[in-house]
Amino acid sequence: MPIPRGESSVDRSLLRDDVYRRLRDAIVDGTFLPGEQLKDGELAEWLGVSRTPVREALLRLAAGGLVVTTPGKSTRVSLVDAQSVRDARDVIAAMHELAVRQTAGRLSDDELDRMRAANRRFAEAVTSGDVAAALDADEAIHRVPVDASGNRALMMVLDQFDPLVRRAERLRFSTDGHASVELHDRLIEMMAARDAEGAASVAFDIWHTLPAEEDDTR
Incomplete structure (x- = not known):
């Protein structure tokens, strides 16, 4: 090694x-x-x-x-196995959906601004092909409602399964992540508008844009 x-x-x-x-x-x-x-x-x-x-x-x-x-x-x-990624993705999506539903309408202007700033960094990183920066910015966006929820059980589940999904997500951001910029914008504005159900639906959809149809052993 x-x-x-x-x-x-x-x-x-x-x-x-x-x-x-x-x-x-x-x-x-x-x-x-x-x-x-x-x-x-x-x-x-x-x-x-x-x-x-x-x-x-x-x-x-x-x-x-x-x-x-x-x-x-x-x-x-481990190899990047499609079924394992799919299973972890579904769990991660459910956890973020829950965090968003619990915090929509409760986030401060500062927290919403942090999400917007992180999405701007995300867009810049995707455009420049900086995968590491894109992953960091993406995590910063989603971390705001997770932290605001204060749900420790939810955080523990994310801590266990998020890395497996992030590894697959790294492969996606190396090719294209522009669609996520618009989804992030929709998520943030729905949360600002106190639309808990709409924001939760977008959060769920964001994670299901991650494909897991093929194994990747690179």
Whole structure:
């Protein structure tokens, strides 16, 4: 397994959640490719931590479908499987639909402005082909109603399944994401207009624009 070079070490007081996020993001952004073997010793050296938090993070990643572990053999980055993405997408869509329904009409002007600003960043990133920036901006848009909902159970479900969907979404934004700009605008304005049902419907539709018809093992 080729380990990325450069500034990657982290403070040794790093919490296990931080190790999990670093490994999760490396899988989502393609640093570690589908099918690639992950060795806890090499990962621990890369992050500058002991093997224990790495092994715990790998277990969490396995629960979320990002890695596949064969007991006594190896841990590999999972392939982008169509059915797994479809299942996770449907769960994610339902969670965002719920968050939007609960918060439409309750968001402050500042929160709505943050969503609009994030969508402008998203549009610019899609136009320039900056997939990483597009993903960050997209997450910022949807995070506003999620955080405003205060629903911890909902957040826990998203934390588990969102990375699997984000990895597939990365492939979509690398080809085209312009349709999402308009959907985001509709979502924001419906939330501003206190149209909870309309906004919830758009939120659900946004996530179902993510195709999952074909496996992708790149």
